[in-house]
Amino acid sequence: MTGNSVLLALVVATALGFDFTNGFHDTGNAMATSIATGALPPRIAVAVSSVLNLAGAFLSFSVAATIANGLVQTHLVTLTVVFAGLAGGILWNLATWYLGLPSSSSHALIGGVVGASLAAAGGHAVQWHGLTSKVVLPALLSPVIAGLVAVVGTFFVYRITRGVSADLRGRGFRLGQIGSASMVSLAHGTNDAQKTMGIITLALIANGSLTAHAKAPVWVIVSCALAISLGTYAGGWRVIRTLGKGLVEIEAPQGMAAESASAAVILLSSRFGYSLSTTHVATGSILGSGVGKAGAAVRWSVAARMALAWVLTLPAAGLVGAAAYATADGIGGTAGISTVFVVLAASVTGLYLASRRTTVTASNVNSQWSGSLAPARTAPAGAAL
């Protein structure tokens, strides 16, 4: 029996939607520093990152339903659970994007799926030990590790080049930044596109369209790669602005040190089977590059807001996931999922419209940080500032 194809189509569409938000939420992880220092013009930066995410998504072939393995009892996962989990992930991603806060898309997705599983089958559906050791502890450690590497890198970079003219140093490190940011984009495509491939594969398995332990079909790989790449190209300008301008006033040498630290830590952790969130690593690195440079301004209040968002990610996405599950399951069947789908689409539209009131775009992403996300409106000529 191959289950309900209408339901499956809704779930796949939602998963690709999540992948898209994953893309634009995380553009800043790789490109915020390059955009802030002018190493790359904003539009070019997101285009480069988009292409590298696409390439990264095809580079690695070990795609399976790994996202939920060891976190929830996968045999209890139904299509409705996957769908409700995705709804939680998407809403949290959009809410944090609206606030300009970089938060982990993987955590949002995991939180959503865990919340939905809890609502569906109760506490025994969740593997708490796996959740703590694979998700919670790495989240606490990863920004510290990346930050440490970035502090050391930034210190040496400034120490070594203190006699080099500002001109040569600026030009050199802007080039270096492009290289290191490209590595982060590539690594991001490899890691994050796979998570959605895994979720869709999980949905196909839950629906009976694929046997358990099956690999992701080619159409899943291609559509996920495209969705994350398009999302990246859309450019999450609000998050980019917070990371590039809000957290630390960043210079090219700091940018290169930060992105190198991110690239190294992300690649090493996936090599040693330690799942880290790209966002936590990138943010830790940027913070570290501020700490490592003597006299650099680090806005700890912005960092504290981010840390709060990180702590809230799992429970908040979980709550939405649980509520979405309860609603969809309460109404039941295709009608239930369709209802939640419509509510989700309405919320997404609402957040998008709300964001239009304080737009951040490629043209004002680098405006002076004046304490909040919203860039000051262009003052009329002659106005005193």
Add this chain to the structure above:
Amino acid sequence: MNSWINLDALWKIVVIGLLAGAGLPALFALGLLALAPSDETAGSPTAAAPRPNMLGKLIAGLCFAAVLTAMGWGVYSIVHSS
């Protein structure tokens, strides 16, 4: 080994992370230093010799090549870690 934290992976990530993530930008910085005209680093700008010497260019080339090699290894490791 601790079942909550994979300490074995953790210390490797920290040590190799420092070598690659902090060492490579430092190597890149050394390359830039080698490219800088020597009179500039001494802080006495003179009209003569604004170009870096051959040795400086050679050292810079080696540094940049090492950084590129490490990046190539990074891409290789992405493809083969799966």
